[in-house]
Structure formats: structure tokens, C-alpha cells
Amino acid sequence: MKIKITLIVLLLIGLNSFCQNNYEKGYIITNDNTKKECYIKNEDWLNTPNQFLYKISLNADSNIGSIKNIKEFGVVNLFKYKRFDVNIDKSSHKLDKLDHSRQSSFVEDTLFLRTLIVGSVNLYSYRNGDLVRFFYKKGKESINQLEYKLYKDVNNRIGKNLNYLKQLREYFPCNKTNTKRIKYKERDLVEYFIKYNSCNNNSYDNIENINYYSIKSKQKSKLNFYAKLGINFSKLQLSLPGTLVNEEREANFDLKTIFSPGIEIEYQLPFNNNKWAIFIDPSYQSYKSETVQKHSFLSSQNKIYSISYKSLELPLGARYYSFLDNHKTHKLFFNAGITIDIPFNSSATEKFNSQFSPPKSSTISFKLIPNFFLGFGYVMDEKYKIEFRYNASRKLNLSSFKNNNSVIGPQHFWQSSYDTFAIIFSYKLF
Structure with a gap:
């Protein structure tokens, strides 16, 4: 039986080597702010990547773009990832790993963030397994995380830090929606920031409103x-x-x-x-x-x-x-x-x-x-x-x-x- 399984595994590897990689026309921006057209391997990442493959031409060899040498990469009208130095709360939401502090525990990190909304305020996301965080950036201001955290109270009951709702009310007020019903999820936050950007359409001149979340959601199960x-x-x-x-x-x-x-x-x-x-x-x-x-x-x-x-x-x-x-x-x-x-x-x-x-x-x-x-x-x-x-x-x-x-x-x-x-x-x- 071991011989049969080994032969099958070798055959699978051999067949997979003939498969065509899905490279799509896109761009990269390097550390010196040089923008280069290229072809990016679109892996439709579930977790936010820290590196990716790209080619200068379809017939060229693959290169590795990493968070160390690439500031931004994307495929036009499909996806965009930007590098940021952020303060992020990496507290786990797994019930057996919750701590007893309600306060977010921020650490400094350099990450690629996926762009969800481009407008008067930009919305970004980061995902790594069960860790999901959302960030906002308004104009030339610094980028900040929308705060959300699960923790255990003194009675070992599960509590929720919902500071992101307070942030939405104070920093991004819009009379077109009620923040109390906004969940810490992509769809809810995207819809809120779309409405906020429309409320403040004249806050910035020549803003191009792009909904990357809507583009991505067209790919359904x-x-x-x-x-x-x-x-x-x-x-x-x-x-x-x-x-x-x-x-x-x-x-x-x-x-x-x-x-x-x-x-x-x-x-x-x-x-x-x-x-x-x-x-x-x-x-x-x-x-x-x-x-x-x-x-x-x-x-x-x-x-x-x-x-x-x-x-x-x-x-x-x-x-x-x-x-x-x-x-x-x-x-x-x-x-x-x-x-x-x-x-x-x-x-x-x-x-x-x-x-x-x-x-x-x-x-x-x-x-x-x-x-x-x-x-x-x-x-x-x-x-x-x-x-x-x-x-x-x-x-x-x-x-x-x-x-x-x-x-x-x-x-x-x-x-x-x-x-x-x-x-x-x-x-x-x-």
C-alpha cells in the first residue's frame, strides 16, 4: 500500500508542475517610489500575505516581492495591498486564550494591508487565521486600528471591547446610518464608510472612490x-x-x-x-x-x-x-x-x-x-x-x-x- 500511495503522490506533484500559474497584469511600487508594471500571481489570499510572486513579463522568471522591498502592489480594479507601519492589537479571540484586560494591547509592526475602500477615508483590513483587524486612514493623517477585543471579566465571562463604535461616532459621524448596528465585519464596515464618504463627498477634491470589497465579493462560493x-x-x-x-x-x-x-x-x-x-x-x-x-x-x-x-x-x-x-x-x-x-x-x-x-x-x-x-x-x-x-x-x-x-x-x-x-x-x- 505504501508503494501505491508514493506513486500517487509523485504523480500529483508531476501533474501540478504543468499547471498554468494565474499571473495578472498589475504593478508594484518599490522602496524608492518607483512604479513598475508587471504580472502578479493572483492567489486571492485568505490571509494577508507578507510576500508574493511577480514577473516583469509573462515569459520571465518569477520574482519574490516582500514586505522589505515593496511598498505597494496590486492589480488594477481587482485588489491593492499597501505597506504600513501600524500599531496593532494581536490579542487572540480564541476562547481558551482570552486575557482579562479590556484594553487593547498594541504592538508595532510592519504589515501589508488589503485596501477595502478608497475615498475621503480609506479602509484597510488585515487577517491572519483568527486574527482580523480593520484600519482607517483619513487624508494625510496616520493610520489607526478600529478597536475590537474579546476578553474575560472578573467572573470569567466573555466581555467585548467595542471601542470601534465610539471611533465611528466621534471621528466619522454620518446621519445616514446608525453605528449601534455595525458589526466588526468587512461588509458592515465597508457599508458604513461608503455612506460616510458620500456624506463628506466635498471634504477632499479629486478623490477617486473605489470599492475593492465590492469587486472581491463578486467572486462567490x-x-x-x-x-x-x-x-x-x-x-x-x-x-x-x-x-x-x-x-x-x-x-x-x-x-x-x-x-x-x-x-x-x-x-x-x-x-x-x-x-x-x-x-x-x-x-x-x-x-x-x-x-x-x-x-x-x-x-x-x-x-x-x-x-x-x-x-x-x-x-x-x-x-x-x-x-x-x-x-x-x-x-x-x-x-x-x-x-x-x-x-x-x-x-x-x-x-x-x-x-x-x-x-x-x-x-x-x-x-x-x-x-x-x-x-x-x-x-x-x-x-x-x-x-x-x-x-x-x-x-x-x-x-x-x-x-x-x-x-x-x-x-x-x-x-x-x-x-x-x-x-x-x-x-x-x-
């Missing part, structure tokens, strides 16, 4: 539905370790080709250019086989093992897309996840045949148990998809053999492995 058909290559093995009174028993069933119909529901996340997705793709499968095991020294006695294994598979996973063209209609994808397998009307039978005694049989049943999977594939024209998926060996969590004839002695606990490699064809319904 996507929900995709597929009909799919899997071709599974499956093999099952049962084994029972030997004891003092029972010999070792093993049943190796044939490799079977199984058709597995199903559907897929995919949710593409609204960041990183919709490259990340989560999905669930339930499908039905049915495996049937029979094998004979001859007794090691009694030729007149053998065991016949038959199996009927039906289940509803519920794979739940995460997927990463790598675009092959600028229109994002052709792309590779790589996914991994866990499969919850729900067996029904399934059983295995062990039958003893002997010339000197009547046939005796016993059965086992199956229980739910999860396993992991890895896959990669190709999407064409946003409609057709093919995937190659490797499922880790599944332990079927067998119950013990139950003696149907009350002749075969005590129950024994069997071990099992169910291995599957699948080729999955999908068609997008909507």
Missing part, C-alpha cells in the same frame, strides 16, 4: 451538482488466525469490476480563486464472489466461502483545483478525504463440505467503519470530469462467524481487508 458513475476494481480478503484447536483459515476473493452509480455535491469556497472545495459523493456498490479452500491434508473436506457485500459509500473530502487556462474551464484537481461505508443486506458464508458428514455453515455480518482515500483528476469545459481514486484498505469490522448448525464450536473473530481502485466519470448537472 459555488455549489455544483454532478451525476457520476464509478468503475471500481475491488478485491476482498478474509482471514482467521490459527489457534490450538483451529487451523488458520483464509479466503481470497477474486478481483471484481464493479459499476458504482452515484451523485456528487461540491461546494467551492469563496477565496483563493475558488481553488478549494469540499464535497460529498454518495454512491452504491455491490460486491459478490465465491472461493474454495481445500483442507491442508484431508482432500475429502473443503470450505466454500461466499460473500455478498452491498453498501452505500459516503466519501467526504477536500479538493484543490489547479487551472490549466485563464478561463478556468480546464483544470486538474487533487482530493483526499474519508469514506463512511454503510453496509446493508450483506453477509459472508463459510460452508464445510465433507464426504463423511452433512454440510455445515456459518455466517458473518458487516458493521460501519471509515477509511481514507486519495484522488486526482481532470475537468473539461466545466462539465465533464474524470477522477482516479485510491481507497486505503478498508477493514470491514466483521462480527464473528455465527454457527448456523450449532455444530462448529465457538465463534471466532475474523480479520478482513477490502481494497478498491476506482475510475470515476462525472457530468455536471448544474
Whole structure:
């Protein structure tokens, strides 16, 4: 199994190296205030970056733009990041890491900030995991953070420092909105500053009002539905370790080709250019086989093992897309996840045949148990998809053999492995 997984990983890396990077025409401003046109790799960052890749021309090598040598970078009418020296409160909002001080704990730092609104007052944001902070800058004044903090009071209850509401009322009053309903979120703050800028439209001359938040919000999450058909290559093995009174028993069933119909529901996340997705793709499968095991020294006695294994598979996973063209209609994808397998009307039978005694049989049943999977594939024209998926060996969590004839002695606990490699064809319904 390790060899199979290694080969898959190497293949994924090799395929990914052919994928086209999404470089878009933009600009950088260096420390000496020189503005250069270039092509920036648009990664639609969820967290605020401290470096990025750019090219002077599409055929040139990539360069790293860092916070040390770049003052500003962006793609016109898409996004803009500016470097600032700021005082920022980095207090965590995780409940187990809250402190007991209501006051913001500011530290000095140099950061890229994402521009949300350009107007008489500019609004910026910074994100790093659960840390989200917003900043404002009015004209040539210094940049400041809008204060918001969670803390624990003397009774260990969660308190909120909502000083940002006071800042909005005092520094940016506007009779078009009520600050009490403004949450410390992008949408609320953007809407407030848009209204404030319109209230004070004549405060500055020749101000270009740009709503970068609105531009970014056009890229939304996507929900995709597929009909799919899997071709599974499956093999099952049962084994029972030997004891003092029972010999070792093993049943190796044939490799079977199984058709597995199903559907897929995919949710593409609204960041990183919709490259990340989560999905669930339930499908039905049915495996049937029979094998004979001859007794090691009694030729007149053998065991016949038959199996009927039906289940509803519920794979739940995460997927990463790598675009092959600028229109994002052709792309590779790589996914991994866990499969919850729900067996029904399934059983295995062990039958003893002997010339000197009547046939005796016993059965086992199956229980739910999860396993992991890895896959990669190709999407064409946003409609057709093919995937190659490797499922880790599944332990079927067998119950013990139950003696149907009350002749075969005590129950024994069997071990099992169910291995599957699948080729999955999908068609997008909507």
C-alpha cells in the first residue's frame, strides 16, 4: 500500500508542475517610489500575505516581492495591498486564550494591508487565521486600528471591547446610518464608510472612490451538482488466525469490476480563486464472489466461502483545483478525504463440505467503519470530469462467524481487508 500511495503522490506533484500559474497584469511600487508594471500571481489570499510572486513579463522568471522591498502592489480594479507601519492589537479571540484586560494591547509592526475602500477615508483590513483587524486612514493623517477585543471579566465571562463604535461616532459621524448596528465585519464596515464618504463627498477634491470589497465579493462560493458513475476494481480478503484447536483459515476473493452509480455535491469556497472545495459523493456498490479452500491434508473436506457485500459509500473530502487556462474551464484537481461505508443486506458464508458428514455453515455480518482515500483528476469545459481514486484498505469490522448448525464450536473473530481502485466519470448537472 505504501508503494501505491508514493506513486500517487509523485504523480500529483508531476501533474501540478504543468499547471498554468494565474499571473495578472498589475504593478508594484518599490522602496524608492518607483512604479513598475508587471504580472502578479493572483492567489486571492485568505490571509494577508507578507510576500508574493511577480514577473516583469509573462515569459520571465518569477520574482519574490516582500514586505522589505515593496511598498505597494496590486492589480488594477481587482485588489491593492499597501505597506504600513501600524500599531496593532494581536490579542487572540480564541476562547481558551482570552486575557482579562479590556484594553487593547498594541504592538508595532510592519504589515501589508488589503485596501477595502478608497475615498475621503480609506479602509484597510488585515487577517491572519483568527486574527482580523480593520484600519482607517483619513487624508494625510496616520493610520489607526478600529478597536475590537474579546476578553474575560472578573467572573470569567466573555466581555467585548467595542471601542470601534465610539471611533465611528466621534471621528466619522454620518446621519445616514446608525453605528449601534455595525458589526466588526468587512461588509458592515465597508457599508458604513461608503455612506460616510458620500456624506463628506466635498471634504477632499479629486478623490477617486473605489470599492475593492465590492469587486472581491463578486467572486462567490459555488455549489455544483454532478451525476457520476464509478468503475471500481475491488478485491476482498478474509482471514482467521490459527489457534490450538483451529487451523488458520483464509479466503481470497477474486478481483471484481464493479459499476458504482452515484451523485456528487461540491461546494467551492469563496477565496483563493475558488481553488478549494469540499464535497460529498454518495454512491452504491455491490460486491459478490465465491472461493474454495481445500483442507491442508484431508482432500475429502473443503470450505466454500461466499460473500455478498452491498453498501452505500459516503466519501467526504477536500479538493484543490489547479487551472490549466485563464478561463478556468480546464483544470486538474487533487482530493483526499474519508469514506463512511454503510453496509446493508450483506453477509459472508463459510460452508464445510465433507464426504463423511452433512454440510455445515456459518455466517458473518458487516458493521460501519471509515477509511481514507486519495484522488486526482481532470475537468473539461466545466462539465465533464474524470477522477482516479485510491481507497486505503478498508477493514470491514466483521462480527464473528455465527454457527448456523450449532455444530462448529465457538465463534471466532475474523480479520478482513477490502481494497478498491476506482475510475470515476462525472457530468455536471448544474
